[in-house]
Amino acid sequence: MxxxxxxxxxxxxxxxxxxxxxxxxxxxxxxxxxxxxxxxxxxxxxxxxxxxxxxxxxxxxxxxxxxxxxxxxxxxxxxxxxxxxxxxxxxxxxxxxxxxxxxxxxxxxxxxxxxxxxxxxxxxxxxxxxxxxxxxxxxxxxxxxxxxxxxxxxxxxxxxxxxxxxxxxxxxxxxxxxLGGDTDYRRMEQPDEVRSGFARGSWQVPGLKPRPEPEESTQLHSGGHTFIASRADRDELWFTFSELCESPTTAGDYLAWAEQWRRWVVEAVPRLTDCTPQARQRFLNLIDVLNDRGVETTFISHLSPEQVLEGGRAPTARGAAADREELGLGLDGLPIDVARTASRLALLRRIL
CATH class of the missing domain: 3.40.50.300 (P-loop containing nucleotide triphosphate hydrolases)
Structure with missing residues (x-):
């Protein structure tokens, strides 16, 4: 090691x-x-x-x-x-x-x-x-x-x-x-030449990447459900957040699609506190899968990742490791699952 x-x-x-x-x-x-x-x-x-x-x-x-x-x-x-x-x-x-x-x-x-x-x-x-x-x-x-x-x-x-x-x-x-310590290594800047997998992706504002044409819309079938992708060609899978996370998708769906498409786009990512609890959890699961499978992903949103994820519980005034453990919080005061997502999104290049 x-x-x-x-x-x-x-x-x-x-x-x-x-x-x-x-x-x-x-x-x-x-x-x-x-x-x-x-x-x-x-x-x-x-x-x-x-x-x-x-x-x-x-x-x-x-x-x-x-x-x-x-x-x-x-x-x-x-x-x-x-x-x-x-x-x-x-x-x-x-x-x-x-x-x-x-x-x-x-x-x-x-x-x-x-x-x-x-x-x-x-x-x-x-x-x-x-x-x-x-x-x-x-x-x-x-x-x-x-x-x-x-x-x-x-x-x-x-x-x-x-x-x-x-x-x-x-x-x-x-x-x-x-494994203690206060440094989140995912938040340290990486040169583009050493980026790989999920870290090759980006978080960008709308308008920089041409949207798919309406005729590119494609039906994907899984678990008895039909989901509409804005694009699902040989090179790229493109979903709106609403279709991907407000629909009854599962981590199993993300795993299966990650095996087939190695480049994704997730468009119109909103503030998670404005979503249903189910959609919030699906988004967290989605980031887990895309990161683990090394899928290069572009997220498109008017909001920054911090704005998308804000609204979690804050640590008490102690702010100590024991306090974070008791509340299930990450270094940034977000609940652990959200903090894990924030840490992983910090890997992405920002084009804002």
């Missing part, structure tokens, strides 16, 4: 170096017990606020560790795959379908990596708990990154108790490593 950082021209800070040490110890355990038929459950849960380099560190570890087969999944991809396997036939899933789907996901895997481990509702909690219990029973090592401390997962007070057993399992079985 240190070699990868050096080769990339990066200097790791003190907190990141501590995480590297923890990952190295975890990796030694994984290698020592690889192939054992009766492994003890193990894992490493790396958590911290947005932009601290959790995914970069975990990806560097995952690429370097000499164990096969290993599997990396963003948490949205995990849910998409389980849902696809559960509902592959007509009608409701048959008895035991979840166990079968998890069996297929873990078949022969020596190391599983979950990026952006987070939970938003009872369905998330049920699937994640089943998966964690199965991993522990099989002794499959799990590496997970998250913006949430284990006890802060599923923050909605209506559902929080549903994952209490999952929290206890993580804290009992995993090495929990907090």
């Amino acid at each position: 240190l070699t990868t950082a050096t080769d990339s021209g990066l200097t790791l800070d003190v907190e990141q170096l501590a995480a590297v040490d923890a990952l190295a110890q975890f990796g030694a355990t994984v290698l020592r017990h690889a192939g054992d038929s009766e492994r003890q459950p193990s894992g490493l849960y790396l958590w911290g606020t947005v932009g601290r380099g959790k995914t970069w560190l975990a990806d560097a570890f995952f690429a370097a560790i000499a164990v096969e087969p290993k599997r990396r999944l963003h948490f949205h991809s995990f849910y998409r795959q389980l849902q696809r396997d559960l509902y592959r036939g007509d009608g409701p899933p048959p008895p035991g379908a979840i166990d079968t789907a998890i069996d297929e996901l873990l078949d022969g895997v020596e190391l599983l990596f979950f990026d952006e481990f987070h939970l938003h509702d009872a369905g998330d909690a049920t699937l994640a708990l089943r998966m964690l219990k199965e991993l522990a029973d099989r002794g499959v090592p799990l590496l997970a990154t998250s913006n949430y401390a284990p006890a802060a997962l599923l923050p909605d007070p209506m559902y929080h108790h549903l994952f209490a057993r999952g929290t206890a399992l993580i804290e009992d079985v995993f090495t929990v490593v907090p």
Whole structure:
């Protein structure tokens, strides 16, 4: 990992170096017990606020560790795959379908990596708990990154108790490593020549990019719904925010379209507080997927990203790390999911 950082021209800070040490110890355990038929459950849960380099560190570890087969999944991809396997036939899933789907996901895997481990509702909690219990029973090592401390997962007070057993399992079985620090590295300016993936995209005002002609409008079909893209040609997928986020799209739709189109345009992005709660959450999920899949995306709005996202809860006067953890806030005082989106949008070139 240190070699990868050096080769990339990066200097790791003190907190990141501590995480590297923890990952190295975890990796030694994984290698020592690889192939054992009766492994003890193990894992490493790396958590911290947005932009601290959790995914970069975990990806560097995952690429370097000499164990096969290993599997990396963003948490949205995990849910998409389980849902696809559960509902592959007509009608409701048959008895035991979840166990079968998890069996297929873990078949022969020596190391599983979950990026952006987070939970938003009872369905998330049920699937994640089943998966964690199965991993522990099989002794499959799990590496997970998250913006949430284990006890802060599923923050909605209506559902929080549903994952209490999952929290206890993580804290009992995993090495929990907090990645502290106050620097959001995504907000540091990048030269255009080193930009890649999502960071090659831009946030720009209307009128700079020619709009599609009406006859370019295309119907996309998914999950029994029809969605209207302003353009869906060989090179580019273009949606208005309203059609993409106010319609019943899912993270699974974004994942499928991201595989087909590597350049997107999302037009007429409004202030999120003016949208339905469902549209707000879809936009946050969309940014997660586009960033993880490295999709070059142009966002068009009369507003800046800060204006689009403003309106979140502010931290109390203490403004300390403990305060942010208690409220589920990022470095900028936004709720963690919104703060994560703000951090990722900071990667984009601004043409305002």
